[in-house]
């Protein structure tokens with residue numbers, strides 16, 4: 281089933297055009313690798329898809345609905361989970377606290393009261409799913425290895441049950457063995473019906489994907505002044 285559709289997506293930083301008419305359709309249950317040279321616009325594309333910035337032109341449909349008519353905050357805190365190369369975790373908190381905080385933020389606009397006990401149980405459960413035991417879950421993030429920190433970042437992205445997972449070079453700072461472990465988690469997520477979109481320079485990661493999308497660097501001054 282199609283979860284995300286990009287139609288003629290364009291993006292410019294001022295007069296510098298980075299994306300020029302990207303068309304693509306993403307289904308759940310699949311892994312997509314976005315590849316391309318440095319500066320081709322991969323991170324920009326993820327920022328547009330995640331609702332962080334507005335496309336200059338074109339439309340994004342999420343589950344058939346035009347993103348323009350959706351509440352961006354709702355979209356970002358419910359539909360989409362983002363994982364970064366450098367993890368972007370709150371390093372003073374424990375792994376579990378990072379996941380809990382993300383769940384609380386996602387629920388903060390809901391009418392229902394937040395049940396702390398339930399959130400804690402869920403946080404431990406999700407961390408367990410990505411291979412972190414109770415002792416690791418209770419450790420401050422800085423006391424975890426790079427691979428373990430990336431697992432926490434994945435757990436955080438999964439914490440509110442999004443359909444789509446976006447990852448920007450998630451294995452860029454990891455050794456080969458850890459990269460394979462992280463990709464095993466990504467494969468499991470796709471097998472469980474998530475749509476996993478990964479920007480990567482790694483041929484191993486691209487090889488794990490069901491589809492590979494190459495972004496081409498735009499030539500200079502294609503935009504009319």
Ligand SMILES: Nc1ncnc2c1ncn2[C@@H]1O[C@H](COP(=O)(O)OP(=O)(O)O)[C@@H](O)[C@H]1O
Nearest residue numbers: 293296298316317318319320321322323324325
């Ligand atoms: N905030 C910004 N302002 C202006 N130009 C930017 C900004 N962010 C990125 N760029 C430029 O846009 C292009 C695409 O960047 P990016 O999406 O980060 O590429 P990639 O992730 O493929 O390396 C690059 O030429 C980069 O210099």
Ligand SMILES: [Mg+2]
Nearest residue numbers: 322323324448
């Ligand atoms: Mg990038």
